[in-house]
Amino acid sequence: MSNENLNDLRAFQTVAREKSFTRAAAQLGMSRSGLSHAITALEARLGVRLLTRTTRSVAVTDAGMRLFNTLAPMFSQLDAELASLRSLNEKPAGTVRITAHDHAIASVLWPRLQLLLKRYPDIQLELSVDYALTDIVAQQFDAGVRVGDIVDKDMVAVRIGADFHMAVVGAPEYLHGKSLPTTPGDLTAHKCINLRLPTRGGLYAWDFEKEGKSLSVRVQGQAVFNNTYLMLQAALDGLGFAYIPLDLAQSHIAEGRLIPVLQEWWPYYPGYHLYYASRRQVAPALSQVIDALRYRGDDSAQV
Numbered sequence: 101m102s103n104e105n106l107n108d109l110r111a112f113q114t115v116a117r118e119k120s121f122t123r124a125a126a127q128l129g130m131s132r133s134g135l136s137h138a139i140t141a142l143e144a145r146l147g148v149r150l151l152t153r154t155t156r157s158v159a160v161t162d163a164g165m166r167l168f169n170t171l172a173p174m175f176s177q178l179d180a181e182l183a184s185l186r187s188l189n190e191k192p193a194g195t196v197r198i199t200a201h202d203h204a205i206a207s208v209l210w211p212r213l214q215l216l217l218k219r220y221p222d223i224q225l226e227l228s229v230d231y232a233l234t235d236i237v238a239q240q241f242d243a244g245v246r247v248g249d250i251v252d253k254d255m256v257a258v259r260i261g262a263d264f265h266m267a268v269v270g271a272p273e274y275l276h277g278k279s280l281p282t283t284p285g286d287l288t289a290h291k292c293i294n295l296r297l298p299t300r301g302g303l304y305a306w307d308f309e310k311e312g313k314s315l316s317v318r319v320q321g322q323a324v325f326n327n328t329y330l331m332l333q334a335a336l337d338g339l340g341f342a343y344i345p346l347d348l349a350q351s352h353i354a355e356g357r358l359i360p361v362l363q364e365w366w367p368y369y370p371g372y373h374l375y376y377a378s379r380r381q382v383a384p385a386l387s388q389v390i391d392a393l394r395y396r397g398d399d400s401a402q403v
Contacts (some may be wrong), residue, residue, distance in 0.1 A: 103278040108142040109171055111135055112150060116160045116168045121153075124352045134219065144155040172238045176377065179240075181384040193222035200227065200245035203328045203345055204372050208261045208392065209245070216392045223385045231326060232298045235379065242386050243376040251375045259312035260393040261372035263345040266307070268366070269358040280361050281341075284317045287362075291340030292319035296326045306343045308365040319343075371395065 109182065114124040116169055125132045143150050150164035160168060183194050200209060203231050205227050213225055226239070236244045249257040268281075274291070284306070295304040303324065305316040321340045325331050336357055337340035342349075346366070352358040374393055376386065 105138075105142070108138045110175060111138045112142055112164070113168060113171045115139060115151065115158060115352065116164055117172075119158045119160070127196055143376060144384075148282065160368060166281045169238075172240075176240065178238045179379075180320045180383060181381065183385075191222060192220050192388045194383060194385045195226060196243070196383075196385050196389050197226040197241045197373075198389075199230045199236065199239070199241045200372075201231045201328070202229050204245045204261075204350065205229065207345070207347060208372055212392050213333045213389065218389060220385075220388060223388065225389075229327075230298070231295075236375070242383075243374050243389070245372050246373060248370040249373045251373075254378050255375045255376045256378050257373040258390055258393070258396040259322045259371055260374050261395055262397075263371050264369055265366045266343060266369060267346040267349050267360055268306070268341050268343055268362050269335055269353065269360050270341040271336055271357070271358060274335075274340055282362075284315060284362060284365055287317055287319050287341060290319070291321040293321055293331045293334045293340050293342045294319065294324040295328075295331060296324050296344075298326065304343075307367050308362070309367040310311040314367075344387055 106311070111124070111128060111130070114127055115121055118124045121132050121135055125135045128135065130138075132378065140153060149161050152159040152161055167231075209227060209249040217223060217225060233246060234241060234244050236242070245260070249259065251257045252293075268287070270290075278290070279286075286378060287306070291344065292306075296302075296305050303318065305318050307314065307316050308359055309315075319341075323334045323339050325334065328348065331342045332348050332352075334340070335344075336352065341361070349360070351360050353360055374390065376382075376390070382390070
């Protein structure tokens with residue numbers, strides 16, 4: 101690495117990650133032609149093709165993927181150490197990038213981190229909505245959020261929210277003239293609002309639990325989303341049953357806009373956890389974010 105141009109290696113890593121010269125050039129603050137020239141020069145020096153280009157797409161070759169997988173953790177560690185060094189004896193500053201799905205951002209992250217941003221004007225926060233279990237090192241995120249504390253051995257997990265129920269709810273408009281389901285299997289005779297999973301492209305199976313018995317039901321309906329809040333809205337609009345976190349539905353249940361069903365089968369999920377790469381030195385800005393999000397069991401931190 102000492103004999104290679106570090107800027108060109110970072111340029112390649114960004115193009116490989118984004119699979120787009122246009123997006124990579126914007127992130128790097130370069131022209132598209134300058135970026136293309138840098139990649140071509142790098143390939144010429146290494147003697148291998150790293151990217152396959154067409155007029156519409158960019159694909160990473162086997163050699164390119166090998167280099168990308170080597171560079172990603174190295175750059176992540178280098179960036180973290182440089183940020184840490186710059187922050188020594190200074191107030192927290194810099195950008196913290198977190199990937200999480202929409203409910204975690206709206207219910208836990210943003211309510212607490214907006215206060216942090218007001219307290220530390222030199223901290224920038226980027227929250228990216230994603231339902232996949234993102235590789236935060238490869239995608240250059242500082243942290244991610246998932247349900248539960250099971251993470252890879254080189255990651256640290258910190259609880260940021262209380263355990264929560266998932267609920268099945270439908271609007272009175274939809275339920276008019278229909279029989280309420282009494283078991284999860286009855287849902288197959290109803291219209292349900294589905295969630296598309298990004299990892300395998302399939303539809304999420306609804307999980308249920310009662311007296312130690314667990315089961316999953318695959319439901320059908322007219323509407324499919326990859327957004328929890330759109331699923332809630334579709335239920336309110338009478339498109340069928342939705343399977344969503346209970347806290348999203350509670351106010352609508354209280355006002356009669358949604359009717360809960362199968363309450364005795366609602367599963368209890370472990371709370372949200374923030375996970376990040378295990379390092380001896382955590383950048384001050386990330387350290388402040390972790391502290392602001394840490395779940396302390398009080399009412400104000402409830403999910």
